Each structure stands twice: as C-alpha cells, then as structure tokens.
Amino acid sequence: MLRIPVEVNFFAGGFRPMLNVILSLKDPKIFLPVKGIIDTGSPTTLVGIKDMIRMRLSKLQIKKIESRKEEVNVGGGTVETIKLENMKIRIGDYLETELNIKFPIKGENEKQPTLLGVDFLEKRRAKFYFNPSKKEAYLEIDD
Amino acid sequence: MEQEQQILQRFQRDSEWFYRNINSLRKKGFVGKFVAIKNSEPIASDKNITSMIEELSEKGENPSFLFIEFVHPEGFTLIL
Numbered sequence: 001m002l003r004i005p006v007e008v009n010f011f012a013g014g015f016r017p018m019l020n021v022i023l024s025l026k027d028p029k030i031f032l033p034v035k036g037i038i039d040t041g042s043p044t045t046l047v048g049i050k051d052m053i054r055m056r057l058s059k060l061q062i063k064k065i066e067s068r069k070e071e072v073n074v075g076g077g078t079v080e081t082i083k084l085e086n087m088k089i090r091i092g093d094y095l096e097t098e099l100n101i102k103f104p105i106k107g108e109n110e111k112q113p114t115l116l117g118v119d120f121l122e123k124r125r126a127k128f129y130f131n132p133s134k135k136e137a138y139l140e141i142d143d
Numbered sequence: 144m145e146q147e148q149q150i151l152q153r154f155q156r157d158s159e160w161f162y163r164n165i166n167s168l169r170k171k172g173f174v175g176k177f178v179a180i181k182n183s184e185p186i187a188s189d190k191n192i193t194s195m196i197e198e199l200s201e202k203g204e205n206p207s208f209l210f211i212e213f214v215h216p217e218g219f220t221l222i223l
Contacts, residue, residue, distance in 0.1 A: 007159075009162040010162070010165075011162070011215075011221075012215045012219055012220060012221035013218075013219060013220025013221055014220065020151060020154060020155045020158065022147060022150075022151055031147070031150075031207060032207050033150060033151050033154040033207075033208065033210075035154075035158050035210070035212075037223065039223055041223065042223070049192075050177065050192055050211060050212075050213070053192050053193060053196055053206075054196065054206045054207050054209070054211060055207055056196065056200070056206065056207070074223075075221075075222060075223060090147075092148075092151060093148075110177075110192050110213075111213045111215070111221070113221075113223075115223065
C-alpha cells in the first residue's frame with residue numbers, strides 16, 4: 001500500500017486538501033508545477049485560469065488543439081476549455097500517470113484554483129482520506 | 144529528471160511559505176493582488192495576472208516554474 005501525504009492549507013474560507021503535481025506534455029511542450037485542490041465534488045481535473053496563464057501557451061499552440069474544445073460549468077459560471085489528452089501528471093517521487101486534463105481558454109474567474117477531480121483518483125484507484133479537524137489528509141493506492 | 148525535482152521542491156517550499164505567511168502578506172498590502180513567490184519572498188504582485196506574468200518574463204523569470212497565488216481578504220469564502 002502506497003500512502004501519499006496531502007497538504008491541508010487554509011485557503012479562501014476553509015481548510016483544503018492540496019497536492020503539488022507536475023503536469024507535462026511533449027506537444028505542445030508543457031512543464032508546469034501546480035498546486036491543486038483535491039475536489040471530490042468535481043468529476044474532472046481542471047487547471048485554473050491563473051495556472052493556464054502561467055504556461056504562456058501561444059495563440060498558435062492553442063489553435064492547434066482547439067478542436068478539443070468543451071464548455072465546463074464551474075462555481076455558477078461557464079468556462080471554455082481545451083482538453084489535452086494523455087498528459088503526464090507526476091506527484092514527486094511517488095507516482096506518474098496519464099490523464100486527459102482540461103485547460104480553460106476563456107473564463108472570467110482568474111482566481112479559480114486548479115482542481116484535481118475524481119478522474120485523477122479513479123485513474124490510479126486511489127482512496128482519499130481527509131480529516132480537516134486534525135489537518136490530516138493522504139491518498140492510498142494499492143500496489 | 145533531477146532538474147524537474149528541484150523545480151518542484153522549490154515550488155513546494157514557496158507555496159508552503161505563502162500559506163504560512165498569508166496574514167503577513169495581507170498586512171503588507173497584497174490583498175486583492177496576485178503574488179509571485181520565489182525563494183520565500185514575493186518578487187512581483189499585481190491585480191492583473193497577465194500584466195504580472197509579462198513583468199516576470201521581462202525580468203527573465205519563467206512564470207511556469209514560480210508559485211503564484213491570489214491573496215484573498217480575510218473572511219472571504221470561495222465555494223468551488
């Protein structure tokens with residue numbers, strides 16, 4: 001059994017379970033460390049607008065992947081996203097996996113954090129433990 | 144791989160520093176702004192994230208490798 005520690009930080013009104021991950025892809029070339037909130041209320045992993053802007057993808061790079069556009073509803077608003085398929089997602093030395101990840105290309109809330117959704121947990125059959133009163137959280141993955 | 148690990152470790156240290164020092168950042172006038180942290184220090188801040196990314200690029204920083212977060216006012220609640 002692999003146990004991966006998850007940080008618990010107070011952010012925007014409450015304790016949130018957070019994980020530092022590296023997102024990477026060969027084409028377009030992406031290497032992006034992000035701090036994502038593990039959100040079991042979100043079925044999919046969605047990169048925040050702020051983190052998308054940090055990547056500085058060119059208009060040309062976005063245009064190449066525009067065919068994979070989708071609209072996603074987040075917190076009462078709509079965000080237009082592109083889906084990057086088979087993106088590598090790495091948690092330190094613990095594990096690396098591939099996932100289809102949505103990136104926003106249009107949306108108003110730049111403060112929206114990156115969400116690590118249920119698809120991320122499901123992909124590695126991870127169990128998630130979160131005890132906010134003890135500020136304790138971790139992922140458990142069967143070997 | 145080793146360089147990637149170093150980038151992630153610095154990113155992690157800077158993000159930990161941000162959450163430990165959020166109240167101090169509020170007192171120093173960063174409320175309502177995005178802040179970029181490098182080596183446990185704010186190196187840029189702006190209300191507009193795009194302007195800040197441009198400023199960081201002009202300074203020779205790679206924003207992809209930096210921890211950047213918005214400083215919400217105390218008592219603000221974000222429902223995801």
